[in-house]
Amino acid sequence: MPQLYNETPTVRKRKIVVQYWPPMNKKIKAKVVGATGYGGLGIIDLLLRHPCAEISALVAREDAGKRISDVYPHLAGFCDMPIHAADDPAVQGAYDVVFFSTPDRVGMADAKAELAKGAKVIDYSGDFRFTTLAAYQDYATRLGKDPQHLSPELLGTNVYGMPELHRAEIARANLVGNPGCFATSCILGLAPALKAHLVNPHGLVCDCKSGVSGAGKKAKPQFHYPERCEQINAYRLSGHQHVCEVERELGLQAGEDVTVIFTAQVLPISRGILSTLYGDLTQDVTEADVLDIYRKFYAESGFVRVLPSTAAVGTMSVRGTNFCDIVVSVDARTRKLRIVSIIDNLMKGQAGQALQNMNVMFGLPENTGLNQPGMYP
Ligand SMILES: NC(=O)c1ccc[n+]([C@@H]2O[C@H](COP(=O)([O-])OP(=O)(O)OC[C@H]3O[C@@H](n4cnc5c(N)ncnc54)[C@H](OP(=O)(O)O)[C@@H]3O)[C@@H](O)[C@H]2O)c1
Numbered sequence: 001m002p003q004l005y006n007e008t009p010t011v012r013k014r015k016i017v018v019q020y021w022p023p024m025n026k027k028i029k030a031k032v033v034g035a036t037g038y039g040g041l042g043i044i045d046l047l048l049r050h051p052c053a054e055i056s057a058l059v060a061r062e063d064a065g066k067r068i069s070d071v072y073p074h075l076a077g078f079c080d081m082p083i084h085a086a087d088d089p090a091v092q093g094a095y096d097v098v099f100f101s102t103p104d105r106v107g108m109a110d111a112k113a114e115l116a117k118g119a120k121v122i123d124y125s126g127d128f129r130f131t132t133l134a135a136y137q138d139y140a141t142r143l144g145k146d147p148q149h150l151s152p153e154l155l156g157t158n159v160y161g162m163p164e165l166h167r168a169e170i171a172r173a174n175l176v177g178n179p180g181c182f183a184t185s186c187i188l189g190l191a192p193a194l195k196a197h198l199v200n201p202h203g204l205v206c207d208c209k210s211g212v213s214g215a216g217k218k219a220k221p222q223f224h225y226p227e228r229c230e231q232i233n234a235y236r237l238s239g240h241q242h243v244c245e246v247e248r249e250l251g252l253q254a255g256e257d258v259t260v261i262f263t264a265q266v267l268p269i270s271r272g273i274l275s276t277l278y279g280d281l282t283q284d285v286t287e288a289d290v291l292d293i294y295r296k297f298y299a300e301s302g303f304v305r306v307l308p309s310t311a312a313v314g315t316m317s318v319r320g321t322n323f324c325d326i327v328v329s330v331d332a333r334t335r336k337l338r339i340v341s342i343i344d345n346l347m348k349g350q351a352g353q354a355l356q357n358m359n360v361m362f363g364l365p366e367n368t369g370l371n372q373p374g375m376y377p
Pocket residue numbers: 033034035036037038039040060061062063086101102103104106124125126179180181213214215216217218345346349350
């Protein structure tokens with residue numbers, strides 16, 4: 001019999017789970033690259049509370065030599081592990097899982113070596129969100145980055161890490177590209193409508209707003225407090241890099257090409273994404289019909305909560321959680337479907353989804369270590 005762990009089943013009633021990871025008595029050993037950034041900190045925080053995993057190595061450049069609790073004092077007594085440079089012999093061992101919470105082009109350089117040592121790899125950047133070189137190059141070009149992929153031979157072995165849409169492939173994968181944060185909110189918000197051919201697949205509108213932490217930890221002039229605290233701005237109107245993921249994933253659901261107009265905006269809040277999504281209805285439906293379609297689509301996906309238009313939810317409803325709250329409404333007057341899709345960009349948009357992927361890759365219940373209501377207000 002495998003070792004059983006007693007994570008209290010369960011505050012939420014949806015899934016009562018018994019948790020194990022073979023082999024017996026062995027915890028999943030995790031290495032976090034980019035440990036000092038927001039996504040690295042997020043996965044550290046989650047792994048500390050995970051019953052079947054432990055943090056074995058932390059890697060970053062600037063703070064190498066310090067303890068992680070020197071960089072983030074709130075971790076003192078919970079995680080005081082040293083941070084190592086990537087080439088430090090202390091972090092060249094074999095790990096069960098390696099999280100690359102790093103900018104584009106870091107994971108693509110180093111994932112191969114980790115995979116060769118037997119690790120499963122979860123990369124947060126765009127490096128492994130695309131399974132063909134041409135698709136990667138389209139993405140990189142939009143970002144103004146070098147279109148040459150450093151490990152093109154790995155493309156095709158990777159899986160897009162959105163368990164709600166690719167659960168079975170993720171379970172078999174060794175290499176997962178964690179989705180973009182805006183993309184997560186748009187794809188989860190529109191996938192059921194496209195699958196059911198409820199909306200015209202062209203000209204879908206994605207009006208997306210993010211908290212400032214979406215830009216990561218490093219200080220930049222436009223994120224200086226006086227310029228940030230009372231400002232809302234749109235950016236990258238000429239082509240946001242997440243459009244490629246959104247159109248591909250929604251196209252897979254629709255079975256045909258999909259086009260979206262996508263507007264990314266930054267709000268003066270720390271964390272959270274709220275995307276308002278519009279599509280032209282192809283048929284006369286009521287809100288009750290749409291709720292039914294969405295609830296059936298997500299019947300096996302405990303992290304998606306489908307809500308009626310009267311729901312009083314906002315970014316605070318999902319803060320610090322892996323939930324995606326989807327509010328459904330039908331505007332009969334303009335014959336449009338309107339979906340409000342809300343996530344925490346650092347959780348379902350980043351570290352939470354990465355841990356959800358780890359759970360699926362290791363055969364654990366998907367909500368292991370993630371089953372929490374968050375912090376309100
Ligand atoms: N923030 C979000 O809401 C969000 C959501 C979804 C996905 N993402 C993606 O997640 C990844 C991490 O984002 P983040 O917001 O957590 O960024 P971040 O706060 O800036 O952290 C980046 C981390 O990577 C390290 N790093 C930077 N360049 C490196 C290099 N060349 N080699 C090794 N380590 C390097 C940094 O430390 P050193 O510079 O000291 O090495 C830091 O620890 C990015 O790919 C981002 O696009 C972010």
